[in-house]
Amino acid sequence: MNRAAGVLRGDGPRANIIKNQHDKNRVDHGNAFVDRGWDMFKTIGLMKGTAIAGAALIFGLGLTGAFAQNTVKIGAVYPLSGNAASAGASAKAAIEVAVDVINNAHPELGDLTLARDAGLPNLNGAKVEVVFADNQGTPAAGQNQTLRLITEEKVHAVLGSYQSGITLTASAIAEKYGIPFLSPESVAANLTERGFKWFFRTTPVASDIAKIYMEFLTEMKAKGTKVDQIAIVNENTEYGTSIAKVIREAAQANGLNVGLEIPYSANTTDVQSQVLQLKDKNPDCIIFVSYTSDAILYMKTMQALGYKPPILIGDNSGFSDAAFLKSVGSIAQGAINRSAWSAGKPGSVTDRLNEMYKKKTGYDLDDSAGRAMQGFFTMVDAINRAGSTDPNKILTALKATDLKPNQLMMGYRGVKFDEKGNNILASALLIQIQGSDYVAVWPKESATAPLQMPYKGW
Amino acid sequence: MSMSLLQVLIGGLLLGAVYALFSSGLTLIWGMMNVVNFAHGDFVMIAMYIAFMVWKLLGGGPFMAMPIAAMLLATLGIIAYFALVRHVMKGPMLAQILGTFGLALLLRYGMFWTFGANFQSLPENLVGGTYDLWGIRIQASRLLAGTLAIILTIALHLMLTRTSLGSKMLAVAEDATAAQLMGIRPDRMQAIAWGLAAGLTGIAGALIATFFYISPTVGETLAIIAFVTVSLGGFGSITGALVAGLLIGVIESLSGYLIGAVYKDIVVYTIFIAVLWFRPQGLMGKN
Structure with a gap:
């Protein structure tokens, strides 16, 4: 009874308002509540009108150029919830450090892009503002959020989106709207095979990565280590599948044998059966292509089942997450990973950035977050060189990007894009868990500690 | 039978x-009052x-965490019930779904x-390492969790069927008005059910x-399994949850090992x- 009465009460005034709209001359309401409702209706209308006029005014001023550009808005679509949330939170913190570096004067950071002065010099010292959006770990949310950033937040460029499978959908929206999209960390091969005009990435890609692993394994084999059978264990979305495919092809080209491939879902609750399959086949080297939660489960389960391969390579992502190192680093001793990040000597630019990041998060900067930061610097540098937030001018500037190693915070040989949008100067080295940290071990000229073989585990 | 296969089975x-253990709380609440608790995983x-x-x-x-978690979670369950x-x-049904779902989000984002x-992890050897029995490796922590899970699920079943409190709860489940x-x-019995279910969930969490x-999202991953277990075993059936849990665990492991990890969910x-x-x-639900 109560509920029915509520519905009736709710309907009454609304019905009356509609009636009033149709018959504005008849002011005989006889009901104070209805009057109030109608007044509110008018007020809202008035407010809307003002807002529209205001927006039109701002828009008009912007067009005539009388209104100085004082913020550059960049959208960043990252996994802030879902299973990859820890990586997303790290990327967000790294980008926030970069915003501080760009917006404030940091002469102590030497040649690093845009560090010296406050704001963007070519845009009258305009500040950078980042609008973060949560891709929730799903391609659909990544797409929707990119759409929202472009159409509602009116961002001038978009950065993202950690998982390759999400970068795939998010960048398609930016392409459609003609907004520059830069992916600092997605490595799947096909991202740059789509003939996109607005897509760029600064990271080493699948083929670069496969090449590093193969050079390393070939060298090990030449030195007498047994590398007769390689196993690839990969999560089964865009990232894992594409890296696994490229590694398999590179191995064949180098005369190395991939005897076992185990694709799996990263959201899994249990990996015992996969570890037992590995134990049965006993390969000489395992390459894991995993996100954080699954990488942690593999290390725990391998220890529980008492299994360790002679060589264990963990391809970045999960293995680079600071949370991975903290939670299972002690039972993954000797795990090899790729990286382009090194904090370097105390007092160096990279060390100072690391300290800024550490102050904010309590963790050392890791490779994934570092690549996010480098991608952000690259995009803002292009906008600064464009001297404008016009998408076409940013596009031209991105294409003309030619950053030298001393302007970077990552260990790339530079940033220069080919016609597909890949960074042809991206590179990486191999690092290994020794004690509580990763140390650079290969190639020899970049090594800070000797390589420890075989994989020790716990 | 090869050693690996035996290892997979165990x-x-x-x-x-x-x-089974973390599903029993979900099935208990459903059995008592036909409410699906979407906050269960959380x-x-x-x-x-x-x-x-x-x-x-x-x-x-x-052993220290279980009683603490059980008490705190039971309190949380009772508060969730009354509030x-x-x-x-x-x-309407939709209000129940959105209500507990909202609670799930509140807990998740609160964490x-x-x-x-960030992902956290307890040290590996908190529960006495790993036993090696003729080449079969059994992790002490999993053995403890598995054994306690079976004991607690059976205890819950006996409590419901053999004690006066259990009879009262079942009476309320059958017909709240008649029981009154x-x-x-009824509200006291339902509150007890929420406290009991949440308390069991507390023990399950401390063991897992x-x-x-x-991590704050781990509940999402686990909740899916709980829902499958409960509906396979029969909504409201404690023994059903036990049978279904064991069945899913074995099928998942066997198919993952024999066919491949990507196919285990399909199977x-x-x-x-x-x-x-x-x-x-x-399997064991009532018509």
Whole structure:
């Protein structure tokens, strides 16, 4: 009874308002509540009108150029919830450090892009503002959020989106709207095979990565280590599948044998059966292509089942997450990973950035977050060189990007894009868990500690 | 039978027992009042964080964490019942779904806010390492979790069927109005059910934390399994949850090992659908 009465009460005034709209001359309401409702209706209308006029005014001023550009808005679509949330939170913190570096004067950071002065010099010292959006770990949310950033937040460029499978959908929206999209960390091969005009990435890609692993394994084999059978264990979305495919092809080209491939879902609750399959086949080297939660489960389960391969390579992502190192680093001793990040000597630019990041998060900067930061610097540098937030001018500037190693915070040989949008100067080295940290071990000229073989585990 | 296959079977059974344990709370609440608790997985997640804090602050293992988590979660369950569930139960089905779902989000993002998005983990040898029995490796933490899971699920079943409190609860489940006429207070029984279910979830979480990673989103991953277990076993059936949990654990492990990890979900869900096709009420559910 109560509920029915509520519905009736709710309907009454609304019905009356509609009636009033149709018959504005008849002011005989006889009901104070209805009057109030109608007044509110008018007020809202008035407010809307003002807002529209205001927006039109701002828009008009912007067009005539009388209104100085004082913020550059960049959208960043990252996994802030879902299973990859820890990586997303790290990327967000790294980008926030970069915003501080760009917006404030940091002469102590030497040649690093845009560090010296406050704001963007070519845009009258305009500040950078980042609008973060949560891709929730799903391609659909990544797409929707990119759409929202472009159409509602009116961002001038978009950065993202950690998982390759999400970068795939998010960048398609930016392409459609003609907004520059830069992916600092997605490595799947096909991202740059789509003939996109607005897509760029600064990271080493699948083929670069496969090449590093193969050079390393070939060298090990030449030195007498047994590398007769390689196993690839990969999560089964865009990232894992594409890296696994490229590694398999590179191995064949180098005369190395991939005897076992185990694709799996990263959201899994249990990996015992996969570890037992590995134990049965006993390969000489395992390459894991995993996100954080699954990488942690593999290390725990391998220890529980008492299994360790002679060589264990963990391809970045999960293995680079600071949370991975903290939670299972002690039972993954000797795990090899790729990286382009090194904090370097105390007092160096990279060390100072690391300290800024550490102050904010309590963790050392890791490779994934570092690549996010480098991608952000690259995009803002292009906008600064464009001297404008016009998408076409940013596009031209991105294409003309030619950053030298001393302007970077990552260990790339530079940033220069080919016609597909890949960074042809991206590179990486191999690092290994020794004690509580990763140390650079290969190639020899970049090594800070000797390589420890075989994989020790716990 | 090869040693690996035996290892897979044992691993699957121990895993399944844990599935059963964290599903029993869900099925109990459904059986009592036809409410699906969408916050269930997040209750487990909270318990895992309690176990983590117990270790971090007090240095205690699961034996210290279990009673603490059980008490705190039981309290949380009772609060959830009086503050939320009792009210939304009067509303339409949608209100119940959105009510407990809202609670799930509140808990999940509350943990994001408190602990951050990072993954945590308890030290590997908190529960006596790993046993090696003729080449079969059994992790002490999983053995403890599996054994306690089976004992607790059976105890819950006996409590419901053999004690006067259990009879009262079942009476309320059967017909709340009739039970009230017999002098049983339905809201008190339902509150007890929520406390009991959440308390069990607390124990489950404290046990799972010893061999799993801990993160604010872990509840999502676990909740799916709980829902499958409960509907396969039969909504409201404790023994059904036990059988279904063990079954899913073994099927998942066997198919993952024999066919491949990507196919294990297909196998589990195919069997799940096939069972529901012939027995929509689940393996041991009532018509």
